Amino acid sequence: MDLTRTQIKEIISNQLTSKDGLNELLILMMEIIMEGERTIYLDEHRDYGNGFRPRKILYEGNMLELRVPRTRVRGFMPILLGILKDQEEEMARLCSLMYSQGSTMQDISKCFELLYGKEMSTSSINRLSIGTRSRVEAFMSRKLPCRLEALIIDATFIPVRRGGSCTKEAFFVAMGLSEDGRREIVGIYNNPTEGSHIWRAFFSDLKARGLKELKLIVSDGLCGIEEVASECFKGVSVQLCTVHKKRELQAKVRPRDKALFSSELKEVFSTESS
Secondary structure, rough: OOHHHHHHHHHHHHHHHHHOHHHHHHHHHHHHHHHHHHHHHHHHHHEEEEEEEEEEEEEEEEEEEEEEEEEEOOOOOOHHHHHHHHHHHHHHHHHHHHHOOOOOOOHHHHHHHHHHHHHHHHHHHHHHHHHHHHHHHHOOOOOOOOOOOEEEEEEEEEEEEEEOEEEEEEEEEEEOOOOOOEEEEEEEEEEEEHHHHHHHHHHHHHHHHHOOEEEEEEOOOOOOHHHHHHHHOOOEEEEEEEEHHHHHHOOOOOOHHHHHHHHHHHHHHOOOOO
């Protein structure tokens, strides 16, 4: 049965005035588009339809439950679903970034209202951050090689919200150097204060994830690290990074000799082969 333009407008108008009518109409339109995509895909790839799978997506602050069409070979991915997924990942990244910079839930909600046209609830914002948090946790708990040539440790200060206030705290970043020369971040650890208890937990985590042998640790003057490192990794050496070593040496030189001494230090610490 063919409907006139007026009849179609009337049906849509009635649908929009009902409770949750807009969401139901959005779901219907998205499912029709995806089924149309599948029909074209089946003609082009000689595949067969294989029912539907449920999928929840967040669209402009609303949780929509869709029936996503499947194919037997499972090579089909609706373009529409990919676009919505990209937007959700973008929102999740923005949410994590703002929260890590000290923004409140209310700040994030107002930002989303400005960018995406709808204010987000606290539960929706939490849901967006869960995906990012799980990926970070998987990265931080991954297995490590059993041996590392060196571990380079430095701190960066990032705003952290605790209770009703936001202050900058140190996050210690550890970069490992493997036997074949590859470098990768092996851990990021947060603690408001320094001390031997931090490094004991720091090294215990690395060992629990598979690290057994470590030859060298390079860092600035971190309190208590040398003693704990020797306890955890037999025979490990600990040295200051070149920048902090230069500062330490220059502090012992008379002001009038600093320029000459600095130029000589550059030759001593040069990484160029002779």
